[in-house]
Amino acid sequence: MDTAATVQPSRLARLAQGLRARLRLGLDVALPPLCPTCRDLVTGNGLCPACWSKLAFIAPPYCPRLGIPFAYDPGPGILSMQAIAAPPAYQRARAAVRYDDVAAKLVHAFKYGDRLDLAPLLGRWMARAGRELTDGADALVPVPLHWRRLWARRFNQSAALAEVISRECGIPVAHTPLRRVKATAQQVGLSRKDRATNVQGAFKVDAAAKAEVSGRRLIVIDDVLTSGATSDACARALLRAGAAQVDVLVFARVVDAARTPI
Numbered sequence: 001m002d003t004a005a006t007v008q009p010s011r012l013a014r015l016a017q018g019l020r021a022r023l024r025l026g027l028d029v030a031l032p033p034l035c036p037t038c039r040d041l042v043t044g045n046g047l048c049p050a051c052w053s054k055l056a057f058i059a060p061p062y063c064p065r066l067g068i069p070f071a072y073d074p075g076p077g078i079l080s081m082q083a084i085a086a087p088p089a090y091q092r093a094r095a096a097v098r099y100d101d102v103a104a105k106l107v108h109a110f111k112y113g114d115r116l117d118l119a120p121l122l123g124r125w126m127a128r129a130g131r132e133l134t135d136g137a138d139a140l141v142p143v144p145l146h147w148r149r150l151w152a153r154r155f156n157q158s159a160a161l162a163e164v165i166s167r168e169c170g171i172p173v174a175h176t177p178l179r180r181v182k183a184t185a186q187q188v189g190l191s192r193k194d195r196a197t198n199v200q201g202a203f204k205v206d207a208a209a210k211a212e213v214s215g216r217r218l219i220v221i222d223d224v225l226t227s228g229a230t231s232d233a234c235a236r237a238l239l240r241a242g243a244a245q246v247d248v249l250v251f252a253r254v255v256d257a258a259r260t261p262i
């Protein structure tokens, strides 16, 4: 009987298990998980219960076009004032949460604080908020960064979110069709009008990528929607290249006071 051959692997396996457990313990001690918004210790990889309870998830009733939450339900098909006064190039927009203090800290930690591990959490919330959009869509298109910013930041946060949403809803990510041809100034601190001017002509669909766009229903993926200027510029470029429809899905959107339906 070849007992040595059977005993040896099991002993090795036990040894490996013990080593792995010790390593895991070591990592936990070295890197205790912190709440990305208040830096409190947490168990697991999310927000602490206090920050979680402060996040303002967007739920119906909201404007069927812009996804802006309504204070009361005006009935089916009623649009927000913004959607009527200045309809965007994109068809519909949806967001997981309101852009407030907690959401801002969360996005900041994700984007600039090396908390790429937050992508699954944010992406799953986005997939849930965008169910109406992903139903029947052909591809997800992350808002591209200019290569210089991508180089400085090392990753495109919109692409990371799109990958998670893709896994959740089964719609592929199209990475190539949209290109940022203008290194725009940061939108932070700009007025609504300046934001639109800033991103004008910033995005382009290359002739070679038109087949990926033509006749297709696309969803632009971004982290935050403020004035909607960036999403609008992306949608214009995709529609010019022949897209059948463009929707927008973001993690957080700014909701201003003027949100009562007409």
Ligand SMILES: [Zn+2]
Binding pocket: 035, 036, 037, 038, 039, 040, 047, 048, 049, 050, 051, 052
């Ligand atoms: Zn917290």
